[in-house]
Amino acid sequence: MTPFQIRDAIKSHLDAWDGFWTEEEIWRHMHNTQQNLVRKISQTDPSFFVATADITITSGTDLYALPNNARLGSLIIQTEDRTNSNSGELGHAKLREYFRSKGITSNAEQAEWALQGRNLRMLPAQSGVGSIRVWYVPTYGNMIQGKVISATSTTVVGFESPNWTNNFGWVDPRDDYYNDMEIFIVSGPGEGQLFKISDYSVSDSVPTFTIDGTFSPLPTAESEFAVMSPVPEDHHDVIAAGGALAGTAKNRNRQDELRFLYYGHPGSPGLYHDMLSWVSERVEAEIDTVQPIDLGLF
Numbered sequence: 001m002t003p004f005q006i007r008d009a010i011k012s013h014l015d016a017w018d019g020f021w022t023e024e025e026i027w028r029h030m031h032n033t034q035q036n037l038v039r040k041i042s043q044t045d046p047s048f049f050v051a052t053a054d055i056t057i058t059s060g061t062d063l064y065a066l067p068n069n070a071r072l073g074s075l076i077i078q079t080e081d082r083t084n085s086n087s088g089e090l091g092h093a094k095l096r097e098y099f100r101s102k103g104i105t106s107n108a109e110q111a112e113w114a115l116q117g118r119n120l121r122m123l124p125a126q127s128g129v130g131s132i133r134v135w136y137v138p139t140y141g142n143m144i145q146g147k148v149i150s151a152t153s154t155t156v157v158g159f160e161s162p163n164w165t166n167n168f169g170w171v172d173p174r175d176d177y178y179n180d181m182e183i184f185i186v187s188g189p190g191e192g193q194l195f196k197i198s199d200y201s202v203s204d205s206v207p208t209f210t211i212d213g214t215f216s217p218l219p220t221a222e223s224e225f226a227v228m229s230p231v232p233e234d235h236h237d238v239i240a241a242g243g244a245l246a247g248t249a250k251n252r253n254r255q256d257e258l259r260f261l262y263y264g265h266p267g268s269p270g271l272y273h274d275m276l277s278w279v280s281e282r283v284e285a286e287i288d289t290v291q292p293i294d295l296g297l298f
Helices: 003-014 023-044 092-098 233-247 252-263 271-284
Strands: 051-056 063-065 076-081 103-107 112-116 119-123 131-136 144-147 155-157 182-187 194-203 206-211 224-228
Touching: 003 023, 003 144, 003 224, 003 233, 003 252, 023 233, 023 271, 076 112, 103 112, 233 252, 233 271, 252 271
Parallel strands: 076 103
Antiparallel strands: 051 131, 063 119, 076 131, 112 119, 144 224, 155 206, 182 194, 182 224, 194 206
């Protein structure tokens, strides 16, 4: 579901005349519900939402900034040596293992690391590692949807602030906060293209999304884009139900009905518990792996 579709589902749940809830109120409930669901999913499976950032090591420097969207307090991180051909990519099974432990696990043989606030401290400072890849648990920005200001083959410039007519949602002013979310061209030139956001920057109040791919054809100022929710799309209805339930604080006519829809009741789990059960089943699923053994025969 696009953010507009989630918004319309909330309005349908609330069944009130247009204008009773402002667009600002509905969009705030959408974002708050999204963030709550992301936290709950991460608590159930710490390896569900994982992002990466590459850091170049500078001789004599011991402190390196994590991306702004690194979730503070998670204490879950993995460093991987990108210059040592023997280290290779971190396998899926190992990733799940590392993200179930607390603290920092280092796969960079020449260095140890410690988490210091929003920074990563190298112990000791050295130049032995050329670059590392950091795996971390991210937080996310607001869902937004509106008109493209301009675009290149790899970037989209979006609107600076909502007007609640054709631009909806508060645009996060912090660099990196949309990293690893997805941008979707909803309509106009480039319609239907979906890419991961590899970098988000705000320079001179201009929000710029860099994609992990190439647009073909290019979006234009006639195009509409959306930054999609990171909650799995099969469970976007949970955002709609949760946002509507939060909206009943203003009018309680449908509160009981929406509470049952969202949380369920004995013998009938609601949308929220159904989503968490799906995540739990994913966690419990065994992954078959093949471990190579060096027998020293060659």
